[in-house]
Amino acid sequence: MQKLFREFLKGIIKENPTFVLALGLCPTLAVSVSVINGIGMGIAATFVLVGSNIIISGLKNFIPDRIRIPCFIVVIATFVTITELTMKAYAPALDRALGIYVPLIVVNCIVLGRAEAYAQKSTVLNSLFDGIGMGVGFTLALILISAIREFLGAGTLLNHAVVKGFNPVLVMSMPSGALLIIGLLLGFFNILKKRRA
Amino acid sequence: MNLTQFLTIFISAVFIYNVILSRFLGLCSFIAISKETKPALAMSLSVMFVTTMSSIITWFIYRFLLIPFNLTYLRTISFILVIATFVQLVEMIIRKIAPPLYRFFGIYLPLITVNCAVLGVAVLNSDMFFTNNKAVTGSFYYSVFQGICVGLGYTLAMLLMSGIRERLDYCDVPEAVKEFPLAFIIASIMSLSFLGFNGFKF
Amino acid sequence: MKNRLIVSVSPHLHKGESTSRIMWMVVISLVPAGIAGVVIFGLNSLWAIMLGVISAVIAEGALQALTRRKITILDGSAFLTGLLLAYNLPPKVPFWLPVVGSFFAIAIGKQVFGGLGQNIFNPALVGRVFLMASWPKYMTEFTKPLNYDAITSATPLALIKEGKVFENISYLGLFLGKRGGCIGEVCILALLLGALFLLLKGYISWHIPVTYIFTVGLFTYIFGPKGLFSGDWLFHVLNGGLILGAFFMATDYVTSPLTWKGQIVFGIGCGLLTAIIRLWGGYPEGVSYAILMMNGAAPIIDRYTRNRIYGTK
Numbered sequence: 001m002q003k004l005f006r007e008f009l010k011g012i013i014k015e016n017p018t019f020v021l022a023l024g025l026c027p028t029l030a031v032s033v034s035v036i037n038g039i040g041m042g043i044a045a046t047f048v049l050v051g052s053n054i055i056i057s058g059l060k061n062f063i064p065d066r067i068r069i070p071c072f073i074v075v076i077a078t079f080v081t082i083t084e085l086t087m088k089a090y091a092p093a094l095d096r097a098l099g100i101y102v103p104l105i106v107v108n109c110i111v112l113g114r115a116e117a118y119a120q121k122s123t124v125l126n127s128l129f130d131g132i133g134m135g136v137g138f139t140l141a142l143i144l145i146s147a148i149r150e151f152l153g154a155g156t157l158l159n160h161a162v163v164k165g166f167n168p169v170l171v172m173s174m175p176s177g178a179l180l181i182i183g184l185l186l187g188f189f190n191i192l193k194k195r196r197a
Numbered sequence: 198m199n200l201t202q203f204l205t206i207f208i209s210a211v212f213i214y215n216v217i218l219s220r221f222l223g224l225c226s227f228i229a230i231s232k233e234t235k236p237a238l239a240m241s242l243s244v245m246f247v248t249t250m251s252s253i254i255t256w257f258i259y260r261f262l263l264i265p266f267n268l269t270y271l272r273t274i275s276f277i278l279v280i281a282t283f284v285q286l287v288e289m290i291i292r293k294i295a296p297p298l299y300r301f302f303g304i305y306l307p308l309i310t311v312n313c314a315v316l317g318v319a320v321l322n323s324d325m326f327f328t329n330n331k332a333v334t335g336s337f338y339y340s341v342f343q344g345i346c347v348g349l350g351y352t353l354a355m356l357l358m359s360g361i362r363e364r365l366d367y368c369d370v371p372e373a374v375k376e377f378p379l380a381f382i383i384a385s386i387m388s389l390s391f392l393g394f395n396g397f398k399f
Numbered sequence: 400m401k402n403r404l405i406v407s408v409s410p411h412l413h414k415g416e417s418t419s420r421i422m423w424m425v426v427i428s429l430v431p432a433g434i435a436g437v438v439i440f441g442l443n444s445l446w447a448i449m450l451g452v453i454s455a456v457i458a459e460g461a462l463q464a465l466t467r468r469k470i471t472i473l474d475g476s477a478f479l480t481g482l483l484l485a486y487n488l489p490p491k492v493p494f495w496l497p498v499v500g501s502f503f504a505i506a507i508g509k510q511v512f513g514g515l516g517q518n519i520f521n522p523a524l525v526g527r528v529f530l531m532a533s534w535p536k537y538m539t540e541f542t543k544p545l546n547y548d549a550i551t552s553a554t555p556l557a558l559i560k561e562g563k564v565f566e567n568i569s570y571l572g573l574f575l576g577k578r579g580g581c582i583g584e585v586c587i588l589a590l591l592l593g594a595l596f597l598l599l600k601g602y603i604s605w606h607i608p609v610t611y612i613f614t615v616g617l618f619t620y621i622f623g624p625k626g627l628f629s630g631d632w633l634f635h636v637l638n639g640g641l642i643l644g645a646f647f648m649a650t651d652y653v654t655s656p657l658t659w660k661g662q663i664v665f666g667i668g669c670g671l672l673t674a675i676i677r678l679w680g681g682y683p684e685g686v687s688y689a690i691l692m693m694n695g696a697a698p699i700i701d702r703y704t705r706n707r708i709y710g711t712k
Contacts, residue, residue, distance in 0.1 A: 026222055070281055112311060
C-alpha cells in the first residue's frame, strides 16, 4: 500500500509532469486563461491518462514491440474520443472553451510518455496509481498557472472578483502572458532546485 | 474562394495565430530543437511538408469517409492514425531512395508524429472549412493553404528563435533562467511583437 | 631596477569613447524632443518622463543587486531606456504606468538576458508593447496639443484609420509637433536636431534610419487610399513614432545588425512592417511592433550578411 502511495505521490512533486519533466506544455499554456478551464483540462487529461495506463499495462504482453507506438496511440485516441463526446454532451461550454485542445490530448506528451516509460513495463495496479499521480500533478500545475493568469489578467479567481480597484494586466490572458508566466515559473523552480542542492 | 480569403489565412496562420507563439502547438520541439539554426531549419521544413500533406490526406478522409458514413466522431482517432502511418511511410521512403536527405531529416520525422501542430492543423481545417458536415466552397484549397501557412509560421518562429539562441551563447545569462526559461521569455516577447498584426483587414 | 617597459596588446591608442559616454550622448540628443513634448503637452508629461527614468534606474540597480552583479546604474543605459519608454507614452497617463513599464522593460527586456549589451530586443519597446497590450485604455488616450486642460483627441493616424479626413492640420504644424501623440514623438524638428547631432558625431550611421523612413514613405505612397500611387507619404513620415523610432530606437547597437548590408535589410524590414500595420493592421501605429519584430530577426540577418573573412568561403 505504501508503495502504491509513493507511485501516486511522485507525480505531484518529484516528477511533476509540467515543472520537472516539462511535458504537455501546449495544453497547459493554451487553456490556462481561467481556473475553470484549467481544472476541466486537468480532469480530462487525468481520465485519459488513467484509462490508457490501465489498458496498456494490461495488454503489455500482447502488444508487439515494433508497432507499440501506433497501438498506444489507438488506445489513447479511444479514451480521448470518449472524453470528447462526454464533454460535448454534458459540458458544452467547457468544450467550446477548450476547443481543439481536447482532441489534442492525443498528442499530449504526458500520456504517451507515461505509456512508453511506465505503463508498458508495470503492473496494472501500479500504472493506475502512476496515472492518477501524474494526472493530479498535471492538474495542480494547471491550477497554479491558471490561477496566476486569471488573477493578473482578469482580476478574478474562479470568476469572482478578488481585489477591488485592480487594473487587470490584460496581457496575462494573452498567449504572450502564458509564455512569460511559464518562463518565470520555470526560472523560479530552477532557483528552488539550486537552493536545495 | 477569393484572394482576400487566402491573404487572411496567411496572415492569421503565420502571424496572428502563429502555431507556436499563439496556439502553442509544437511547443516541445520548438523549445528543444531551436538551439541551432541548421537543425531548426531541417525540423521546420519537415514539419511544413507533413502539415501540408496531412492537410490534404485528412481532408479527403473527412470529406469522403467520415462525413458520408456519419463517422465524424472518429475524427481524432482516424486523423492521428493516418498521420502516424504517413510519417512512417515517408521515413521509410526517404531512407530507401535518398539516404543523404534521410541523414538530414530522418531523426526529426518520428518526432513529428506526436507534434501537436500536425494533428492541430488537421483538426482546425475540419473545424473551419466544414460547416454542418458540409465542405464550404473552396474548402480543399483553403485547407491545403492553411497547412502550408501553419508550416510557414512554424518555420518563421523556429528560424527567429534559433538565431536568437545562437547569439545567446555569447551572453552572460543569469543562471536561473538559462536555457528553457529564457526561451519561453523570448517567445513571449516575440508573441507580443506579433500582436502588431492583430485586427488585420484588407 | 624596475622594468619600465609595459607590453600590452593593441589597440594602444584609445579614442576616449565608451559605452557609457555614447549612452549619455544619446540622452543629450533626446533632450530637445523632451522639452518640446513638455511645452506642447504640459507639465504632466514632465512627471511621466521623470518617473519613467527614475524607476528604470532603480529597477536596474535593484535587479543587479539581487542577481549579485556589478551595479552600473550610472552608465546611462537604464536612464536612456526609461527616457525612451516615457517618450513613447501618451502625455496624460496614470503615474503608475511609466513605473510599471520601466520596471518591465528593465527586468524582462534587459536583465533576464544578462544586462547591457546582451539583450535581443530593445528594452524600451518591450516595455511599451507590454503596456500597450495590458492597458490599452490608458495607452491610446491622447490629449490635444497646446491645450493644457487635458482635452482628449485622437492622433492623426488613428483618425485616418477610422476613415476620417481632416484638413486643418498643416505639414508645418506636424513638423513642429502640433498634433496629438506620444510625448517624445511629436516634434519632428527637435528630433531631427538630436538625430543630426548623433549622425555628425558618428554615434549612429545613416543606413537604418534612411532606409526605414524611405521604405515607409514609398510604401504608403504606392498603396494610397485612392488607388496606386496616390498616398500622402509626407503625412505618414511626419506622423506617429516613425522619426523617433527610426533614429533613436532602430539604431540601438545591441539590437540591430552589425554590418551595413544587414542594417539596410533591417531598415527596409522595419519600414515594410510599419507601413503594412499602418495601412491594414488593427492598430493605427506600427513602429514599435515593427522594430521589435526586426530585433528578433537581427541575429538571423547578421548570420546571412556577415562580412566574409578574406580567403574563406
